[in-house]
Amino acid sequence: MKNQNNYDIIIIGAGPIGMACAIEALQAGLSYLIIEKGALVNxxxxxxxxxxxxxxxxxxEIGGAPFVTINPKPNRNEAVEYYRRVAEKFDLNINxxxxxxxxxxxGEGIFEVQTVKANYTASNVIVATGFYDVPLLMNIPGEDLAKVTHYYKDPHLYAFQNVVVVGANNSGVDAALETYRKGANVTMVVRSGDLGPHVKYWVRPDIQNRIKEGEVTALFNSELVEIREGEVDIQTPEGIKTIPNDFVIAMTGYQPDFSMLRQFGIxxxxxxxxxxxxxxxxxxxxGLYLAGVVCGGLDTHKLFxxxxxxxxxxxxxxxxDN
Known part of the structure; x- marks a missing residue:
């Protein structure tokens, strides 16, 4: 264990908002430490x-540092690099x-912060942990199989495979379109009767046309009810439909780590x-604060x-002020 360190502020989470809090603390002359369980902007x-x-x-943008891109809207790779450069520019104190x-x-009203590596003390703590770490589970048989994921990253893995995508919000639509374009046979399983209301406006016509042309199958008002190694069962308005399946991409959403918040006494x-x-x-x-999307609870479309x-x-x- 390291020697105990004392700070004015300890920030939990090295996402964009945690980093913004650190920059504000730095500019105010307050001592701080960001503690992150994963990578920078994990x-x-x-x-x-x-x-x-x-x-x-x-x-x-955070900290007044310009985010330069030639595209109308930045992509994930540009954002990761931007926030890394911001951390470098401000020489942020991050573990x-x-x-x-x-x-x-x-007993003295000071926060004791215990991590897997050290013990710290702080006058104030900011929790800026986001909501991406705990997926909303379907709680159906077979959800624990290796072919099921709640985190979609790269479409190449699914080339020429039978893929079920659960959900029709941005993440589900992106996964369906990208895997389809890598040669996957894609079936979308959508609980409601339409695509999600927040689907990006430039993407909506694309997925609508792929569905209309039969290039992507969309089963609306339907639910995935069981997953097996080579197939899945889907409850549709017409009854149970069993189709061949190699992978399930369950874009069912995420939630903050409520157990952690309760443990902290919030x-x-x-x-x-x-x-x-x-x-x-x-x-x-x-002295214990919340920052960023963790404040929204289950309403993850409220804060960005x-x-x-x-x-x-x-x-x-x-x-x-205190």
């Missing part, structure tokens, strides 16, 4: 390799591949939206990088 790193953001590059196990206040009502002050981002525990960058300023201002 969630973005795990996005599909060819993903294009809905937002323009300007809306993804990567270090999971936080516990946070609690000691109040979670039945809605599973964490309790915090919307003006200061402080939770029910004094572009509309939660401001959390960093709000938090550091409140810390300085």
């Amino acid at each position: 969630s973005l790193f795990n996005y599909p390799v060819f993903m294009t953001f809905f937002s323009t590059s300007q809306k993804l 990567l591949f270090e999971r936080v196990n516990q946070i609690y206040k000691n 109040d979670l009502p039945e809605t599973l939206c964490p309790v915090y002050n919307e003006e200061t981002m402080e939770t029910n525990i004094k 990088i572009e509309n939660s960058r401001v959390h960093a300023e709000m938090i550091v201002k409140n810390i300085l």
